[in-house]
Amino acid sequence: MHLISPAFAQSLGGSSSLGSLAQFAPLVLIFGVFYFILIRPQQQKQKALKASLAAMKRGDRVVTSGGILGVVQKTREGSDEIEVEIAPNVRVTVLRSTISAIIKPVVANDAKATPQPPAKTG
Secondary structure, rough: OOOHHHHHHHHHHOHHHHHHHHHHHHHHHHHHHHHHHHHHHHHHHHHHHHHHOOOOOOOOEEEEOOOOEEEEEEEOOOOEEEEEEEEEOOEEEEEEEEEEEEOOOOOOOOEEEEEOOOOOOO
């Protein structure tokens, strides 16, 4: 008793390359979606953070990866160390790579003005 007839088995052998391509197409599509939704934006965010760390200067407000807020007091050229003031007269030296964010202050003149409601007449 044969489960698969010889004629049916021969017909499957001819289209194996097209069948394997059709099996991998969804996997390639899923990887493409993951790349554009998850991986690429994260790479761009890391690139922007790296550029802002390189441009860091005295007076910038920073957040360390440990969650400590501070103000940059001194950057050392050619060194990865930065002196940060975390409280009045309390300065610590941190590595540039441990800075997780640079907080940009919002200047009062740069803030969006809230629209005023029209004056009632009459």
